[in-house]
Amino acid sequence: MKAVTHDRYTDAAGLVLGDVPRPEPGPDRIRIRVEAAALNPFDWHLYRGDPWIMRLQTGLRVREPRGVGADVAGVVDAVGDEVEGVAVGDRVFGTIGRGALAEHALAGPASVATLPDGVSFDAGAAVAMAGMTALQALRETAGLAAGERVLVWGASGGVGHLAVQLARILGASRVDAVCSGRNVELVRGLGADEVFDYTAGATPAGPYDVVLDTVGTASVSALTALLAPGGRVVLVGAVGGGRLLGPLAATMRRAVAARVRGVDHRRMMAKVRADDLTALAGWLSDGSLAPAVQQTFDLGQALEALGLLEAGHVAGKLVVRPAG
Ligand SMILES: NC(=O)c1ccc[n+]([C@@H]2O[C@H](COP(=O)([O-])OP(=O)(O)OC[C@H]3O[C@@H](n4cnc5c(N)ncnc54)[C@H](OP(=O)(O)O)[C@@H]3O)[C@@H](O)[C@H]2O)c1
Structure with a gap:
């Protein structure tokens, strides 16, 4: 083969x-x-x-x-x-x-x-790792509750674009997003309330209960200003960081700065769980999730x-x- x-x-x-x-x-x-x-x-x-x-x-x-x-x-x-x-x-x-x-x-x-019959193979493959990651980051790591306000940073990527939709499915009252200008329309079409183009210097004002971050580019002081009381940041991944440590470098820098500033900053590592895949399949099937x-x-x-x-x-x- x-x-x-x-x-x-x-x-x-x-x-x-x-x-x-x-x-x-x-x-x-x-x-x-x-x-x-x-x-x-x-x-x-x-x-x-x-x-x-x-x-x-x-x-x-x-x-x-x-x-x-x-x-x-x-x-x-x-x-x-x-x-x-x-x-x-x-x-x-x-x-x-x-x-x-x-x-x-x-x-x-x-x-x-x-x-399920009626869900394409493309859609199933597309949500497997990225969808499980977004789901676990929002539901378990962030402990997202119905009615909370969410910001997804890195919202056009594999994890981010599914997180925008899953935040809504899990009951978020507001879902804002950060991505590059060429992807703003895509992310708005996924149901984001407001989309900020980081390449044009647009920055969200908050307040947010949960910031789900897949790129790790924002400073902890910028994040602090966005959080509502009780707000938490979940760092899923990071861009750059060099050949030796890669995303771990940004993760460690963030963790130290967050501790100094008293920000509730959480990291996560997705686990492969058939139950979560089944939940994703259900949302694909009823049309509420579409990669x-x-x-x-x-x-x-x-x-x-x-x-x-x-x-x-x-x-x-x-x-x-x-x-x-
Ligand atoms: N913790 C875990 O268990 C877990 C699981 C899965 C993935 N991850 C990690 O999470 C991260 C995201 O995964 P993914 O599948 O969503 O990746 P992806 O599909 O490659 O998306 C990453 C997004 O990052 C944005 N981006 C790239 N450079 C940027 C920059 N300099 N500033 C701001 N945004 C930038 C891009 O959006 P624009 O083109 O709009 O800029 C891109 O769409 C990766 O690091 C991945 O390894 C972690």
Whole structure:
């Protein structure tokens, strides 16, 4: 089968799209015929080994070819002997770590959920990691309550554009957003009340009960001025930061400054949970959640898609369709 792999840490230009053996599921795994794979910055962090500190976990060197791509949607075409609750022919979506950019991918059954009939494979793949992250950041990390006012910073990105919609679904009374000028209309169309173009120097005034931040570019003093009493900031990710520490650098700077200024500043790491995937599937099904897909690609264009992802200004999501 065709798959995208890497046998060293490399940027998108050094990835290989080639033939590899079709994987066979072990007793506790399922195999998915991949209809759609959506891209996340997580993917390039893994294949670039960037930031370097991550290599303490992922290995100082790549010793065997590794697959690329976490988010997947497709049809189950093989099931291990010990798997219960998932059957051949089921439509599923989820997030599997690596290997989604391939004609077939292996997954643990707990990493996927049923994709309802009527919800496209593109939509399922597009919300898997980004939607779970936005949902957990708002509902659990921020503890968003109905009637609260939310600001999403980084609102045009994969996580941000779903957070705008999920904040509304979770009962926020006001959802404002920050993004670049070319994405203002997109974000307004997702239901944001007011959208601020950071490239034109526009800044929100607040007050907000929750600031969900995916870029980490605002200073803590700027955030302090935005928060209502009891307000909290949730930092999901950050741009830049250098090759050694990457987003961790901004995260640590923020955490120290927030402590000094007494700001309730929280970080989060999304967990793969089938229950959350099922909740997202329900909102996709009833139309209250709709991912924006900037562009779709076939598998032959996957490296081009990953190059675009690395540039860091995707509006919504990029989706690759291995099945053509
Ligand atoms: N903690 C977790 O568990 C978790 C889970 C998923 C993702 N993440 C992290 O969260 C971050 C966002 O993920 P994502 O999937 O939303 O990424 P994404 O789709 O690449 O979106 C990032 C957005 O950041 C904006 N941006 C880029 N440079 C900027 C700058 N200098 N100033 C302000 N905005 C800028 C871009 O919007 P404009 O083009 O409009 O500027 C872009 O749409 C990433 O760092 C990712 O690794 C963390």
